[in-house]
Structures are given as structure tokens and as C-alpha cells.
Amino acid sequence: MAENNQFKLAKAVHELVLERGYSGTSVDSICEKAGVSKGSFFHHFKSKEDAACFALDAWMSAMKEMALASEYETKSTPRERLLSYLDFLAGVMESPEAPKGCLLGSLALEVSQTHHQVQSKASNYFRFWAEGIANLIGDALGADSLEESTSLANHLISSLEGAILLAKATGNPPLVRSSILHFKQYIESRLV
Amino acid sequence: MAENNQFKLAKAVHELVLERGYSGTSVDSICEKAGVSKGSFFHHFKSKEDAACFALDAWMSAMKEMALASEYETKSTPRERLLSYLDFLAGVMESPEAPKGCLLGSLALEVSQTHHQVQSKASNYFRFWAEGIANLIGDALGADSLEESTSLANHLISSLEGAILLAKATGNPPLVRSSILHFKQYIESRLV
DNA sequence: GACACCATACCAACCAGTCAGTATATTTCA
DNA sequence: TGAAATATACTGACTGGTTGGTATGGTGTC
Numbered sequence: 001m002a003e004n005n006q007f008k009l010a011k012a013v014h015e016l017v018l019e020r021g022y023s024g025t026s027v028d029s030i031c032e033k034a035g036v037s038k039g040s041f042f043h044h045f046k047s048k049e050d051a052a053c054f055a056l057d058a059w060m061s062a063m064k065e066m067a068l069a070s071e072y073e074t075k076s077t078p079r080e081r082l083l084s085y086l087d088f089l090a091g092v093m094e095s096p097e098a099p100k101g102c103l104l105g106s107l108a109l110e111v112s113q114t115h116h117q118v119q120s121k122a123s124n125y126f127r128f129w130a131e132g133i134a135n136l137i138g139d140a141l142g143a144d145s146l147e148e149s150t151s152l153a154n155h156l157i158s159s160l161e162g163a164i165l166l167a168k169a170t171g172n173p174p175l176v177r178s179s180i181l182h183f184k185q186y187i188e189s190r191l192v
Numbered sequence: 193m194a195e196n197n198q199f200k201l202a203k204a205v206h207e208l209v210l211e212r213g214y215s216g217t218s219v220d221s222i223c224e225k226a227g228v229s230k231g232s233f234f235h236h237f238k239s240k241e242d243a244a245c246f247a248l249d250a251w252m253s254a255m256k257e258m259a260l261a262s263e264y265e266t267k268s269t270p271r272e273r274l275l276s277y278l279d280f281l282a283g284v285m286e287s288p289e290a291p292k293g294c295l296l297g298s299l300a301l302e303v304s305q306t307h308h309q310v311q312s313k314a315s316n317y318f319r320f321w322a323e324g325i326a327n328l329i330g331d332a333l334g335a336d337s338l339e340e341s342t343s344l345a346n347h348l349i350s351s352l353e354g355a356i357l358l359a360k361a362t363g364n365p366p367l368v369r370s371s372i373l374h375f376k377q378y379i380e381s382r383l384v
Numbered sequence: 385g386a387c388a389c390c391a392t393a394c395c396a397a398c399c400a401g402t403c404a405g406t407a408t409a410t411t412t413c414a
Numbered sequence: 415t416g417a418a419a420t421a422t423a424c425t426g427a428c429t430g431g432t433t434g435g436t437a438t439g440g441t442g443t444c
Contacts, residue, residue, distance in 0.1 A: 005390080021302040023215035027434060037391050038435090044389090048434065101301075105354075108361035109293075110213040110302055123362045154358060154367050155351065155374040162297075162354025166346060169300035170315045175346050182347040186378040197423080219400060231425045234401065 006044040008034040013055040018101040022052060022110050049115050059103040060125055078139035079191055085136055089160055090180040093173060101168055105161040130154050140191060159183050198236040200226040205247040210293040214244060214302050241307050244299060251295040252317055270331035271383055277328055281352055282372040285365060293360055297353040322346050332383060351375050
């Protein structure tokens with residue numbers, strides 16, 4: 001395992017925030033879950049919010065790695081790259097580690113009005129993510145404007161985040177795949 | 193205004209939960225916002241969770257009233273009824289009162305694993321909502337199976353809830369209308 | 385001996401919820 | 415009618431426990 005305390009704490013933050021929300025997660029409970037003392041927590045993070053930011057960064061780079069591991073980028077045509085990326089998203093909540101939610105979405109919805117550090121980070125991640133998808137879509141659609149591609153990208157992110165929310169609320173995880181597949185059909189009707 | 197204290201408290205719960213989340217909202221802050229004493233709070237509600245449930249019920253019936261006020265049901269064909277309902281959803285976050293989010297989604301995402309009362313209520317509301325939309329879609333599509341209609345209904349709810357989340361996180365409210373309009377185009381391509 | 389790393393004890397502020405008691409309607413019944 | 419009984423609405427001080435964060439001192443390693 002060879003995990004250091006900072007990594008263990010970040011992992012605990014991630015799991016607890018998804019389970020109880022940010023405000024519902026105390027520093028003590030994070031330390032307990034990580035099997036680490038409070039002194040260690042405040043050695044690595046200057047505040048609870050700082051720890052959440054760190055966990056969010058970790059989660060986002062893990063997601064990026066998973067996306068790259070799906071090798072969607074190696075497909076030969078823009079159309080195949082987009083479709084492959086959508087397949088990756090459809091399955092992303094079914095992975096073995098099965099994170100029961102999206103840390104980005106959970107944090108953004110809960111604390112975007114109260115914790116400026118987190119909200120600014122989340123906002124940037126969403127913008128950056130949408131840009132990447134918009135490029136994928138723009139390439140696949142060819143003629144469409146950047147504005148339209150961005151709008152479609154935001155619709156995709158909305159469908160995914162909303163489906164994760166709905167899956168969590170109703171205890172019905174397959175909803176995520178289903179929602180992404182609907183988006184795929186929508187975009188395919190525009191590709192032809 | 194002639195509002196009684198219970199109504200004032202429910203309104204305060206609603207606003208504060210959207211702003212700070214459920215756990216981030218203290219009973220004291222609710223009372224302060226409502227201009228009501230703590231004793232009054234616990235006279236009307238047996239717990240904070242109970243108050244959240246009451247506020248959620250109030251929000252859901254307000255939404256239902258708004259939907260009915262849009263007169264989507266009076267349209268003559270199933271197709272028009274569905275399209276009119278989608279237009280209602282597209283504009284729902286632009287109302288004058290402009291609730292900065294959806295209480296159902298916010299509560300569901302944050303406390304679905306910790307507060308059984310709220311989660312059970314939210315889960316039922318989502319199921320009930322999806323059933324209603326599925327009927328609307330089933331009627332408009334004619335031949336399609338109930339399963340497919342339900343899947344489309346859940347996709348619509350996902351798109352809406354996700355768009356609200358994204359709008360909040362990035363400070364870009366028009367995203368909601370845009371996402372619903374994409375769904376409308378998707379469903380229209382299936383109607384013809 | 386300096387520095388990263390971590391443990392324990394501690395703090396003031398805050399938390400949800402309780403309680404004893406007050407004020408004012410509404411109902412009961414002699 | 416009118417007094418007693420009851421129910422409803424409300425107040426704000428109080429409680430035991432939790433909160434995020436600090437202070438201080440110890441340990442291993444270069």
C-alpha cells in the first residue's frame with residue numbers, strides 16, 4: 001500500500017464527502033477514517049477546505065488518467081474518438097472502486113456559495129472539462145460552431161452529473177449509463 | 193403577508209439549504225432568518241430533518257402548481273403537451289423568485305446516505321416525477337415501450353438537475369434552458 | 385541540530401435539541 | 415352565561431456534546 005498520511009487523508013475526505021457532504025464531514029471523522037491523528041491532518045492541510053481542494057485535485061487527475069487509459073484518444077477518426085469517450089463516461093460509475101458519486105459535482109452543489117476556494121476550483125474544472133469535450137464534439141461534427149459544441153458539451157456534463165445525482169437519490173446506478181447512451185444517440189443523429 | 197411562523201421557517205430552510213447545504217445550515221440560523229425563536233421552531237418541527245421534509249413537500253407542491261399554471265395539460269395533442277411541458281422546464285429557473293437551485297436535488301445529493309427520512313421522500317418524488325414525464329412521453333411517442341419512456345424521463349430529469357448544478361457551480365444560469373432545449377431536439381427527432 | 389512528521393491536550397464557538405414557563409384561543413359543562 | 419379545562423403558539427435560557435483549529439512537545443532522519 002505504501003500510502004502516506006496525506007494520501008490516506010485525501011481518500012478519507014473523498015469517501016466521507018460523497019457519503020455525508022462537506023459540512024457533514026468533520027475533521028475528526030476524516031482522521032478516524034484515515035487512521036491518522038489530527039496533528040497530522042493540520043500538518044498536511046492548513047484547513048478543512050484546503051483538504052477538500054486537495055482531494056478534488058486528486059480526483060480530477062484520477063479521472064483524467066482513467067479517461068486516457070480508455071484509449072479514446074488513439075481512435076483514428078474524430079467521430080470514433082467522441083463515441084469512444086462517451087462509452088468511457090457511460091461506464092465510469094461502474095468501475096470496481098465504484099466511487100458512489102462525483103466529488104466535483106457534490107462539492108460544487110453544496111459549497112459553491114460559501115467556500116470560495118472550492119467554488120473557484122470547481123468552476124474552473126467544469127469550464128476546462130467542457131472545453132475538452134467541446135473540442136471532441138467540434139472535431140466530430142466538423143461544421144458546427146464552437147458555441148454549439150460548447151453548448152452540447154455542457155449538456156453532456158449536465159446529463160452525467162444529473163444522472164449521478166439521480167442514481168444516488170433513487171439507488172439506481174444503471175441510470176448513469178442509460179442517460180449517457182441517450183446523449184450518444186442524440187449526438188449520433190447529428191453526426192450522420 | 194399574513195404568513196405564520198411555520199411558513200416563514202420553511203421558507204428560511206429552503207433558502208439556506210440552497211445557499212449553504214443542509215449540514216451547513218444551523219437551526220439557529222434558520223430561526224434568525226425567519227425572525228422566529230428557537231422554541232417556535234421545535235414547536236412546529238420535531239427535528240431539523242423534519243423541517244427539511246416539510247420544506248421539500250412545500251417546494252414540490254409549488255413546482256406542481258407552477259407546472260399546472262403553464263397550462264401544458266390543456267394542449268390538444270400529446271405531442272404539444274410534451275413540448276409545452278419542456279418549454280415550462282426550460283424557463284423554470286428564470287422565474288422572478290428565481291430560486292437558485294432545486295431543493296429536491298440539493299437535499300438528495302447531500303443527505304441521501306445519512307438522513308433516511310429525507311432520502312426516502314426524495315426518492316419517491318423522483319420516481320413519481322419520472323412516472324409523470326414518462327406518461328407524457330409515452331403518449332407523444334405512441335408506440336414506444338414504458339421502459340423506454342421511463343428511461344427518457346430519467347434522462348430529462350438528469351439533464352435538468354445536472355444543468356442546475358452546473359449553472360450554480362459556474363454562475364451560468366442560461367445553461368439550464370440550453371440543456372432542456374437539447375433534450376427537446378433529441379425527443380423531437382424521435383417524434384417525427 | 386534542524387527539519388519534516390506526527391501525537392495529545394486543549395480551546396472558544398457552535399451544534400441540535402430540551403425545558404419550564406407565558407399568553408391566548410377554543411372547548412367543556414354546571 | 416361564565417368559569418374551569420384544555421390545546422395551541424411561542425419564548426429564550428440551558429445542556430451535553432461537537433466543531434474547526436491551535437499549542438506544544440516528541441520522534442525519526444538527513
